[in-house]
Amino acid sequence: xxxxxxxxxxxxxxxxxxxxxxxxxxxxxxxxxxxxxxxxxxxxxxxxxxxxxxxxxxxxxxxxxxxxxxxxxxxxxxxxxxxxxxxxxxxxxxxxxxxxxxxxxxxxxxxxxxxxxxxxxxxxxxxxxxxxxxxxxxxxxxxxxxxxxxxxxxxxxxxxxxxxxxxxxxxxxxxxxxxxxxxxxxxxxxxxxxxxxxxxxxxxxxxxxxxxxxxxxxxxxxxxxxxxxxxxxxxxxxxxxxxxxxxxxxxxxxxxxxxxxxxxxxxxxxxxxxxxxxxxxxxxxxxxxxxxxxxxxxxxxxxxxxxxxxxxxxxxxxxxxxxxxxxxxxxxxxxxxxxxxxxxxxxxxxxxxxxxxxxxxxxxxxxxxxxxxxxxxxxxxxxxxxxxxxxxxxxxxxxxxxxxxxxxxxxxxxxxxxxxxxxxxxxxxxxxxxxxx
Amino acid sequence: xxxxxxxxxxxxxxxxxxxxxxxxxxxxxxxxxxxxxxxxxxxxxxxxxxxxxxxxxxxxxxxxxxxxxxxxxxxxxxxxxxxxxxxxxxxxxxxxxxxxxxxxxxxxxxxxxxxxxxxxxxxxxxxxxxxxxxxxxxxxxxxxxxxxxxxxxxxxxxxxxxxxxxxxxxxxxxxxxxxxxxxxxxxxxxxxxxxxxxxxxxxxxxxxxxxxxxxxxxxxxxxxxxxxxxxxxxxxxxxxxxxxxxxxxxxxxxxxxxxxxxxxxxxxxxxxxxxxxxxxxxxxxxx
Numbered sequence: 001x002x003x004x005x006x007x008x009x010x011x012x013x014x015x016x017x018x019x020x021x022x023x024x025x026x027x028x029x030x031x032x033x034x035x036x037x038x039x040x041x042x043x044x045x046x047x048x049x050x051x052x053x054x055x056x057x058x059x060x061x062x063x064x065x066x067x068x069x070x071x072x073x074x075x076x077x078x079x080x081x082x083x084x085x086x087x088x089x090x091x092x093x094x095x096x097x098x099x100x101x102x103x104x105x106x107x108x109x110x111x112x113x114x115x116x117x118x119x120x121x122x123x124x125x126x127x128x129x130x131x132x133x134x135x136x137x138x139x140x141x142x143x144x145x146x147x148x149x150x151x152x153x154x155x156x157x158x159x160x161x162x163x164x165x166x167x168x169x170x171x172x173x174x175x176x177x178x179x180x181x182x183x184x185x186x187x188x189x190x191x192x193x194x195x196x197x198x199x200x201x202x203x204x205x206x207x208x209x210x211x212x213x214x215x216x217x218x219x220x221x222x223x224x225x226x227x228x229x230x231x232x233x234x235x236x237x238x239x240x241x242x243x244x245x246x247x248x249x250x251x252x253x254x255x256x257x258x259x260x261x262x263x264x265x266x267x268x269x270x271x272x273x274x275x276x277x278x279x280x281x282x283x284x285x286x287x288x289x290x291x292x293x294x295x296x297x298x299x300x301x302x303x304x305x306x307x308x309x310x311x312x313x314x315x316x317x318x319x320x321x322x323x324x325x326x327x328x329x330x331x332x333x334x335x336x337x338x339x340x341x342x343x344x345x346x347x348x349x350x351x352x353x354x355x356x357x358x359x360x361x362x363x364x365x366x367x368x369x370x371x372x373x374x375x376x377x378x379x380x381x382x383x384x385x386x387x388x389x390x391x392x393x394x395x396x397x398x399x400x401x402x403x404x405x406x407x408x409x410x411x412x413x414x415x416x417x418x419x420x421x422x423x424x425x426x427x428x429x430x431x432x433x434x435x436x437x
Numbered sequence: 438x439x440x441x442x443x444x445x446x447x448x449x450x451x452x453x454x455x456x457x458x459x460x461x462x463x464x465x466x467x468x469x470x471x472x473x474x475x476x477x478x479x480x481x482x483x484x485x486x487x488x489x490x491x492x493x494x495x496x497x498x499x500x501x502x503x504x505x506x507x508x509x510x511x512x513x514x515x516x517x518x519x520x521x522x523x524x525x526x527x528x529x530x531x532x533x534x535x536x537x538x539x540x541x542x543x544x545x546x547x548x549x550x551x552x553x554x555x556x557x558x559x560x561x562x563x564x565x566x567x568x569x570x571x572x573x574x575x576x577x578x579x580x581x582x583x584x585x586x587x588x589x590x591x592x593x594x595x596x597x598x599x600x601x602x603x604x605x606x607x608x609x610x611x612x613x614x615x616x617x618x619x620x621x622x623x624x625x626x627x628x629x630x631x632x633x634x635x636x637x638x639x640x641x642x643x644x645x646x647x648x649x650x651x652x653x654x655x656x657x658x659x660x661x662x663x664x665x666x667x668x669x670x671x672x673x674x675x676x677x678x679x680x681x682x683x684x685x686x687x688x689x690x691x692x693x694x695x696x697x698x699x700x701x702x703x704x705x706x707x708x709x710x711x712x713x714x715x716x717x718x719x720x721x722x723x724x
């Protein structure tokens with residue numbers, strides 16, 4: 001490969017300073033985070049009474065957000081591990097996008113759990129008095145494990161790129177240079193180092209799949225091990241995992257489009273990538289739709305008295321607008337858009353991805369809240385606001401702040417590190433050129 | 438014409454208002470009944486029940502204040518007042534203050550009364566009883582002997598031809614000791630019942646409570662006698678509280694779960710630690 005072509009790739013994929021739109025974007029995200037932090041300050045000082053959470057709905061928008069974060073984090077294992085192990089090479093430019101989404105999402109999943117606690121300073125009690133029998137304990141263990149595995153999976157492929165960035169230190173600012181040196185000054189691109197790194201990535205790719213499945217299965221068990229209408233299901237593990245892959249893939253398509261536009265990466269994130277990811281998304285949407293049919297049609301067919309109120313609330317009652325909105329936007333419309341070749345072009349695919357992400361967020365809300373409002377024993381002698389749930393502005397602010405925080409992590413990561421792996425792109429281009437010869 | 442309309446309207450209004458202003462509330466009659474209880478020859482008390490006919494059906498009346506009296510030779514002595522509960526029942530023990538009157542005769546008259554209030558008319562009820570008791574004994578062959586006696590001229594004399602129920606107390610009711618539910622007293626006032634419930638679980642020591650009862654007798658009231666016998670089976674209660682289970686406290690995790698969970702944690706974290714060492718190895722190679 002010619003040096004000029006190699007340099008062109010390096011120049012194209014180097015992290016870039018924020019332009020005007022980037023600065024506006026970061027400012028908006030910071031504003032959301034600041035409002036969220038102020039709302040959390042109010043919650044800490046005044047207590048959970050500032051939220052809409054009461055005796056019956058104790059898991060509201062926070063836990064919905066937690067489930068959403070856990071779900072979207074699964075994309076790291078899908079793009080990086082599953083496609084890598086399947087020897088699929090077209091996904092190479094997308095691996096780092098997927099991995100940073102996974103890391104930021106799992107970080108904020110952990111944080112939002114603490115936000116849901118009325119007394120966060122007692123969090124340590126979970127470790128002192130935690131019972132290994134409790135799915136909550138399994139969730140803590142598996143989230144921590146997934147976080148470290150994802151960090152490693154992000155770090156190993158980054159090493160060769162760090163060496164490239166260090167070489168070009170004249171073109172980077174000082175604080176960035178220090179970060180690059182700290183993280184990767186020892187990488188000399190020797191055969192031995194490359195072999196160790198490749199082996200490590202392979203081990204991680206194998207390890208992350210069961211860990212990723214465990215993280216979302218265990219999250220589903222937080223609900224399914226509780227005997228309540230809507231949660232009492234043996235389908236929950238598979239239902240959650242299929243939904244997680246769907247929202248993760250949707251998130252990657254959105255990120256692909258944004259990075260491609262912002263950093264002018266049309267040459268690296270091509271129409272073909274959108275086409276392929278579009279196909280993946282259709283498959284995942286159909287799979288999730290299948291599990292939804294199972295999850296709702298079977299109990300609706302039996303319509304057990306204890307589940308009737310909950311199901312009718314979703315189909316035609318209090319939550320029906322939200323329910324059908326979630327089903328339509330997360331599955332039906334994206335399937336219709338992406339089934340056609342024209343729909344798998346960047347812009348329509350991006351729109352489908354956005355719809356999937358939004359619909360999936362509301363889907364998590366529908367998994368958590370309606371069930372809590374339909375306990376087996378009737379609600380008696382309780383204040384009127386116990387019978388309904390609508391998040392307070394503090395809850396909205398914290399939830400939106402956490403989403404903004406996750407996006408901020410991704411944005412800053414892309415500012416500091418190449419969002420598309422430079423070395424891997426060079427290697428694959430060289431291999432391709434070699435094959436042609 | 439206008440004046441006529443005003444007069445007509447005023448008359449109509451007046452008619453409507455007077456209907457409510459001068460309407461007399463309809464009072465119901467209160468039906469009182471009185472019963473006497475002698476529990477195990479230790480506690481004697483009276484139970485009054487207040488009922489009223491509402492829409493053609495008798496219903497128990499709660500929150501009615503009832504005065505209980507014991508009759509002396511010439512006058513009524515107030516035992517006390519009690520208010521009916523949601524079942525319409527009010528209970529009054531025959532207190533020690535009335536013991537002199539109670540001991541003075543073999544028969545006794547009681548009465549209860551309520552005063553007129555906004556909802557009910559005044560009401561009263563009387564009861565005359567003959568003092569009686571049941572004594573309970575057992576034989577070696579697990580036979581139960583119950584003797585029914587009445588007080589006559591300071592002597593306890595047998596009562597014959599009266600049906601007595603012999604049973605064993607259970608948590609939510611009474612179980613007959615044999616197929617026969619009731620036994621008729623003989624000339625000595627005695628009934629003999631055979632205990633055939635050999636496999637009945639008892640309390641922690643294997644004890645059962647036998648009971649002989651006379652229910653709602655018109656002369657003697659409600660009498661019971663109880664006796665504890667070691668005829669039950671000592672239950673073998675195995676508490677699972679401290680067993681290892683999915684629902685147990687911390688430290689009592691099932692072994693299989695501990696093995697499974699710790700094995701998974703160990704394997705995955707060994708891999709993570711191994712990979713961290715690989716990073717160290719890469720660092721060494723690059724220095």
